[in-house]
Amino acid sequence: MSHADRTDRLFFALLPPAEVLADLDELALGLGREHGWSGAPLGPARYHVTLFFVGDFAGLSDARLAALAAAAESVLPAPALPLSFDRLASLGPPGARRPAVLLSSDVLAAAREFQQRLAAAVKQRGLPGEERPWLPHLTLYRAVPEVVEQALPPLGWTATELVLQRSLIGRGRHETLARWPLLQGEASHD
Numbered sequence: 154m155s156h157a158d159r160t161d162r163l164f165f166a167l168l169p170p171a172e173v174l175a176d177l178d179e180l181a182l183g184l185g186r187e188h189g190w191s192g193a194p195l196g197p198a199r200y201h202v203t204l205f206f207v208g209d210f211a212g213l214s215d216a217r218l219a220a221l222a223a224a225a226e227s228v229l230p231a232p233a234l235p236l237s238f239d240r241l242a243s244l245g246p247p248g249a250r251r252p253a254v255l256l257s258s259d260v261l262a263a264a265r266e267f268q269q270r271l272a273a274a275v276k277q278r279g280l281p282g283e284e285r286p287w288l289p290h291l292t293l294y295r296a297v298p299e300v301v302e303q304a305l306p307p308l309g310w311t312a313t314e315l316v317l318q319r320s321l322i323g324r325g326r327h328e329t330l331a332r333w334p335l336l337q338g339e340a341s342h343d
Contacts (some may be wrong), residue, residue: 159209162320163217165225165271166201167234167264167312168329169291174200176308181293184241184253190297199327201318202236202291204268205275206283209322217280218330221317224274225333229315233335234264237309238291242302250296255308261289264312271315313337 169177174197181194207221238255245251268287275282317331 158211160211160322161213162209162322163207163221163330164318164320165204165207165221165275166316166318167204167236168201168314168316169310170313173308173310177291177293180305180308184293185297188253188297188300190253190294192294192297194293195295199325200291200293201316201327202264202289202312204264204287204315205272207275208281213319213330218317220278220280221275222331224271224278224280225315225317225331227274228267228270229333230336231267231270231315232263233337234261234267234312235309236261236264236289236312237307239305239307240302241293241300241305243297243300244288244290244292247299249298251299252292253294253297253300254290254292255305256288256290256302264289311337 177200178194178197184190185194210217236257237259238257240256240258242254242256243251244254265287272282272287313335315333315335316329319328319330320326321328
């Protein structure tokens with residue numbers, strides 16, 4: 154399959170709640186003005202924290218979706234996951250334009266442990282996925298000039314659901330294919 158045939162990017166994610174989405178967008182727009190970035194931030198409909206990148210595919214397969222659902226269900230129930238981000242940086246190899254992301258100074262131990270269990274569950278079902286170590290981050294801009302890492306006021310929330318997302322490659326749109334609740338009131342703390 155050629156890269157051009159791939160229409161659907163699948164990944165598990167944690168989504169910010171509505172009140173945090175507004176704060177993220179305000180932060181992103183302010184950083185864009187401060188740094189003189191052209192273009193718009195990803196925006197509230199696309200802000201997320203990727204837990205596990207599954208891969209790029211030519212369309213959706215019922216068998217693949219069923220296997221991903223089984224993987225997610227095998228790591229549940231699980232407690233809600235506290236997240237906090239307090240640094241701005243660039244990700245990816247050095248180059249003219251890179252993603253501007255939020256990173257965390259915290260270990261995010263509960264989210265890290267959950268991510269490892271989810272990744273193992275996906276791989277046990279013979280599905281592809283990211284091989285690099287997980288780096289918790291939230292992308293604000295897709296391609297801007299390199300950012301010198303800087304501290305920011307902490308912005309956080311407690312993730313109360315796991316979602317399977319579909320990114321329509323080249324169309325700038327994400328869709329939620331499935332949702333699984335995380336146990337509220339039982340959040341683990343780092």
